[in-house]
Amino acid sequence: MEEHLVVAVRTDGDVLLARQTGRRVAERLGFAGSDLTVISTAISELARNIIQYAGDGEIMVGPANEKGRTGIQVVATDSGPGIRDIELAMRDGYSTGVGMGLGLPGARRLMDEFAISSEVAKGTTVVMKKWVRGHG
Amino acid sequence: MAVPILKQGEYLIASIQAALTDSDMLTLRDDLMTQVGKFRSRGIIIDVTALDVMDSFASRSLRNIAYMTKLRGAETVLVGIQPEVAFAMVQLGTSLEEVNTALDLEEGLSFLNQRIKDLR
Numbered sequence: 001m002e003e004h005l006v007v008a009v010r011t012d013g014d015v016l017l018a019r020q021t022g023r024r025v026a027e028r029l030g031f032a033g034s035d036l037t038v039i040s041t042a043i044s045e046l047a048r049n050i051i052q053y054a055g056d057g058e059i060m061v062g063p064a065n066e067k068g069r070t071g072i073q074v075v076a077t078d079s080g081p082g083i084r085d086i087e088l089a090m091r092d093g094y095s096t097g098v099g100m101g102l103g104l105p106g107a108r109r110l111m112d113e114f115a116i117s118s119e120v121a122k123g124t125t126v127v128m129k130k131w132v133r134g135h136g
Numbered sequence: 137m138a139v140p141i142l143k144q145g146e147y148l149i150a151s152i153q154a155a156l157t158d159s160d161m162l163t164l165r166d167d168l169m170t171q172v173g174k175f176r177s178r179g180i181i182i183d184v185t186a187l188d189v190m191d192s193f194a195s196r197s198l199r200n201i202a203y204m205t206k207l208r209g210a211e212t213v214l215v216g217i218q219p220e221v222a223f224a225m226v227q228l229g230t231s232l233e234e235v236n237t238a239l240d241l242e243e244g245l246s247f248l249n250q251r252i253k254d255l256r
Contacts, residue, residue, distance in 0.1 A: 012158040019189060020155070034220035037188060041224045044191040048158075092229060102192040106228040 054080020
């Protein structure tokens with residue numbers, strides 16, 4: 001129950017695997033209904049970002065516990081080029097890739113907590129959490 | 137996993153059976169574009185009932201399919217978006233504004249019948 005699952009993200013098939021793994025973990029942690037869809041969607045956006053901008057990386061999903069609340073924590077890590085201007089990357093509609101530019105800001109809206117750190121030429125880490133309703 | 141496309145009179149019906157990878161989605165686009173020309177189809181129904189996630193890539197791809205096939209003279213309607221998926225799409229901020237949608241296959245068919253009657 002307390003384990004963290006790691007999915008290596010290299011291909012578009014891994015995007016599916018990452019979000020399906022996330023959904024399974026979320027279910028076990030007590031999430032239901034639209035929360036499961038919301039969490040899988042956020043994971044999908046981060047996984048695709050990894051492929052698109054870094055080439056490869058990983059997504060780790062596991063439980064989050066804080067002040068008596070329980071939830072899910074998703075950590076997306078890559079050692080890609082990094083993000084030069086995080087504020088700009090978090091803006092809706094901003095994209096240097098082929099997407100809608102919704103990946104990061106969209107994922108932030110879907111989750112309860114969202115933190116991003118990035119260093120140019122080193123990589124990017126996104127940590128996001130969602131709390132089980134009634135505990136948050 | 138390839139999406140089966142059924143030819144039904146003037147329409148093409150694509151029933152997505154399970155989660156699609158990005159390349160499956162692009163294959164669906166190419167297949168529909170080919171078949172619209174081959175069968176001179178007037179309408180396309182894409183059934184997304186089986187999709188449990190519609191992220192920004194899927195939304196953008198479906199929007200592109202609708203627009204590309206419209207340029208070839210076919211009207212697309214998206215059917216079966218699940219309530220949880222609709223909820224997540226709104227939070228994510230994806231836009232399918234210009235894409236026709238209907239509750240299910242039946243509603244999608246009557247939408248196309250009406251639309252094509254109006255166009256004649």
